[in-house]
Amino acid sequence: MRPIIVERSVEMIHIAICDDDLKVTQQIEMLIMDTQHNFAEQIEVYIFYSGESFSNAVRSGCPFDIICMDIEMTGMDGITAGHTLRANDENDAVQLIYISSHEEYHLQLFDVQPSGFIKKPIDTDNFNNKLIPSIHKAIRKRQQGTINFLPVHQKGKEVLVPFRDIMYLESNIRQVILNTRVDRIEYYGTLNEEEKKLPIREFIRIHQSYIVNFYFIKEILSRKIILTTGIELPISEKNSSSVRKHYLKFRGDLIGT
Numbered sequence: 001m002r003p004i005i006v007e008r009s010v011e012m013i014h015i016a017i018c019d020d021d022l023k024v025t026q027q028i029e030m031l032i033m034d035t036q037h038n039f040a041e042q043i044e045v046y047i048f049y050s051g052e053s054f055s056n057a058v059r060s061g062c063p064f065d066i067i068c069m070d071i072e073m074t075g076m077d078g079i080t081a082g083h084t085l086r087a088n089d090e091n092d093a094v095q096l097i098y099i100s101s102h103e104e105y106h107l108q109l110f111d112v113q114p115s116g117f118i119k120k121p122i123d124t125d126n127f128n129n130k131l132i133p134s135i136h137k138a139i140r141k142r143q144q145g146t147i148n149f150l151p152v153h154q155k156g157k158e159v160l161v162p163f164r165d166i167m168y169l170e171s172n173i174r175q176v177i178l179n180t181r182v183d184r185i186e187y188y189g190t191l192n193e194e195e196k197k198l199p200i201r202e203f204i205r206i207h208q209s210y211i212v213n214f215y216f217i218k219e220i221l222s223r224k225i226i227l228t229t230g231i232e233l234p235i236s237e238k239n240s241s242s243v244r245k246h247y248l249k250f251r252g253d254l255i256g257t
Helices: 023-034 052-056 078-086 106-112 122-141 191-195 239-254
Strands: 012-017 042-048 066-070 095-100 116-120 149-154 155-163 168-170 175-180 183-188 203-207 209-214 217-219 226-227 232-234
Touching: 012 023, 012 052, 012 106, 012 122, 023 042, 023 066, 023 122, 066 078, 066 122, 078 095, 078 106, 095 122, 116 122, 149 217, 155 168, 168 191, 183 232, 191 203, 191 209, 203 232, 203 239, 209 232
Parallel strands: 012 042, 012 066, 066 095, 095 116
Antiparallel strands: 149 155, 168 175, 168 209, 175 183, 203 209, 217 226, 226 232
8 A cells, every 4th residue: 555645746636546456456547547648737546455454544534536446345345445435524525436347236335425436347438438527527626625635745745634634834934834633744835835725714824924724713812812722823913803804704604604
């Protein structure tokens, strides 16, 4: 299994293959990469040879746009692995394409919301007719801001950090310190660069040195905010009015007022 740490210099489409048949995974990977000429975005493929390894990889967050999943595998089958994926609401937008030599699983697949089914042995035209529209859909979702991860560059690699886990970002000269629920990640960059990658509905610049996730704000005072963890961060005078305005809108949208 390849680790979920990806190296990329441009936007990528991440596709996972989960099948315990080596020849089939090689065939699917080749078919996927043969579609690369259709897209400006780079395609990155990850291979899992069991339902267990795939499930372990996605339990803490799924960085994949599309998953090609076998149904009948030794150990955990593809349907059970699909339920693991869908157990996290954040993965609703992930496109799950099942690939199997059997077609009698349709009713069992209903709950995992598959976006397609490809019959084995795999026909190239049939595969492309399912995959290419799925990649276009993933690109549209990314352009619409529905990707739920912040790409963090470290030593030539890129780690995808779920937005929902980010409490706040702070800057220290040319370094960004990313504070999550459980960790602090330091890397080279600027808050101006990171601000462009974050959804404006959930994150706000409160100070030259801080960007905060609205979900972790407990209280806003005149010149500081208090996070749900008790951490206090300063609000600059020029950002004070904007922070209050956008936070009230966020709260209103959250409760439907």
